[in-house]
Amino acid sequence: MQTKIIKPAANAHDFPLLIKSLLSSGMRFQPDNEIVYSDVLRYDYRTLYKRVCKLANVLTKAGVKAGDTVAVMDWDSHRYLESYFAVPMIGAVLHHVNIRLSVDQVGYTMNHAEDNLVLVHDDFTVIAEQLADQLPSVRGYIRLSDDQKTSPTSLNSLGEYEALLAEASDEYDFPDFDENSVATLFYTTGTTGNPKGVYFSHRQLVLHTLNGASMLGSFEGQPLLRSDDVYMPMTPMFHVHAWGVPYIATMLGVKQVYPGRYEPNKLLRLFRKEGVTFSHGVPTVLQMILNCDETEATDMSRWKLLTGGSAATPALAKQMVDKGIALFTAYGMSETCPLISAVFLKPAERELELSEQIPQRIKAGVPIGLVDLKIVDPEGNDVAHDGDAVGEIVVRSPWLTQGYYKDEAKGEELWENGWLHTGDVASINEDYVIQIKDRIKDVIKTGGEWISSLELENLISQYPAVSEVAVIGVPDEKWGERPYALVVGKPGEEIDGAAIQQHLLTFVASGHINKWAVPQDIKIVTDIPKxxxxxxxxxxIRTQVS
Structure with missing residues (x-):
């Protein structure tokens, strides 16, 4: 195709999409809004910019150069937010270390990423010390301490974070460079093998931020995050950039509250004290919030919550609605940065009572701007948009990871036929609303039929005494696989497998599920692995029951 391209003026500036552009706008529009770290520290947006400059000077003095990798091992904090900007803004790569992995897996990811400098919280110093001899690329460590009193360590420590910032200049001339430069790197775990490195460029993160801000704040009936909101994450900052929301919040200049280590009662106390209005988290974290002691004393009617990572059950959604929480669902994965789709309620749906909106609010929603999404069968053919036909979700957008770090074969598999393959089975209707049915690897194949583990979990969760549930397929000589359920009861409630089976038989009688979908094995447990x-x-779970 022959298109028209006009030669720009000789001195026209080719403006690169760099993360540094996201930092400046919040300071311009709402400089007095605060960044709050638990009960430890608070400061305004003017100070945030100066502290980012100070950190950039500290990193540069420590020998960090463009293309180097800086790892962070910290809870959700102001320091982590500063690293979100300072590290990539000097041209380095920010490695979000998943501090909840095993020590061996943490070591693998840090070696694979070839980390050069590590910012490590006191709580993780022991892990860093265990791994130090196994990390030949690491040249030094910066200690992160909430009270600035660090204990002796065998690490090659360059100093304590706040002390180093106190001595650094608050001015830094952040350079322009190629917007396709890698800005962030983190690792996602699969069902087999080592964690896989997922990476994103400055351009991708800026575009994701702009579209995320549009999705969260522009649509009528969906004002999740706007300039007068107060934001507190409940998705770890090491996990897909806390869904990218810290970048969005900083661009908008909203008040941000970082809680440190997640503890449900503490989160609710911060929610009340700081006037939080918007948060996001996976369903299990939201369930912990609703079950903690502070819940009864907390008015949650102003709280807007975005959930994702896995589907919220109707029972959990009802609990939230009963507390007055406005629940919305988004869909994505580590490889997609992550936002791909979000719930959008049509005018007629918004007129319904909140409890009547639950079926729509817990779906995966509608693809957001600049996302091409379709459902395909195993041969790659498009399936009908009728809400019934199912297939794998495949996507294209400008912010999807372009492969896996130092793993070309896995990257080609991810991008088979030029579409990113999510591994999620779903349907899509004529209004473009996506309904996730299951992960391809979690679909239960029994007697030639597919059973959705997610659907069974939703139905079991509707039994009044159920708090949590997980369903998997286990090998069966006759049927190939049969469903197997782990169930956690609510405190003080009587519960047994036979009663749950009788509950499911009502859905068999109504034609909602077939009788072979009812698990013959239902185990009542006190906890489900996370x-x-x-x-x-x-x-x-599969390992435990095999």
Missing amino acids: TSVGKINKKV
Whole structure:
């Protein structure tokens, strides 16, 4: 195709999409708004900019150069937010270390990323000391301490974070460079093998931020994050950039509250004290919030909550609605940066009572701007947009990871036929609303039929005494696989497998599910294994029941 390209003026500036552009706007529009770290520290946006400059000077003095990798091992804090900007703004790569992985896996990711400098909180010094001899690329460590009193360590420490910033200049001339330069790197775990490195460029993160701000704040009936909101994450900052929301919040200049280590009662106390209006988290974290002691004393009617990572059950959604929480669902994955779709309620749906909106609010929503999404069968053919036909979600957008770090084969598999393959089975209707049915690896194949583990979990969760549930497929000589359920009861409630089976038989009688979908094995447990980011860990469950 022959298109028209006009030669620009000789002195026209080719403006690169760099993360530094996101930092300046908040200071311009709402400089008095605060960044709050637990009960430890608070400061305004003017100070945030100066502290980012100070950190950039500290990193540069420590020998960090463009292309180097700086690792962060910290809870959700003001320091982590400063690293979100300072590290990539000097041309280095920010490695978000998943501090909830095993020590061996943490070591693997830091070696694979070839970290050069590590910012490590006192709580993780022991881990860093265990791994130090195994990390030949690491040249030094900066200690992160909430009271600035660090204990002796064998690490090659360059100093304590606040002390180093106090001595640094608050001015830094951040350079322009190629917007396609890698800005961030983190690792996602799969069902087998070592964690895989997912990376994103400055351009991708800026575009994701702009579209995320549009999705969260522009649509009528969906004002999740606007300039007068107060934001507190409940998704770890090491997990997909806390869904990219710290970048959005900083661009908008909203008040931000970082809680440190997640503890449900503490989160609710911060919610009340700081006037939080918007948060995001996976369903298991939200369930912990609703079950903690501070819940009864907390008015949650102003709280807007975005959930994702896994589907919120109707029972959990009802609990939230009963507390007055405005629940919305988004869809994405580590490889997608992560935002791909979000709930959008049509005018007629917004007129319904909140409890009547639950079926729509817990779906995966509608693809957001600049996202091409379709559902395909195993041969790669498009499936009908009728809400019934199912297939794998495949996507394209400008912010998807372009591969896996130092793993070309896995990257080619991810991008088969030029579409990023999510591994999620879903349907999509004529209004473009996505309904996730299951992960491809979690679909239960029994007697030639597919059973959705997510659908069974939703139905079981509707039994009044159920708090949590996980369903997997286990090998069966006759049927290939049969569903197997782990169930956690609510405190003080009587619960047994037979009662749950009778509950499911009502859905068989109504034609909602077939009789072979009812698990013959239902185990009542006190806890269900979770991943490092709070999602149900079916890989571990399969190992335990095999």
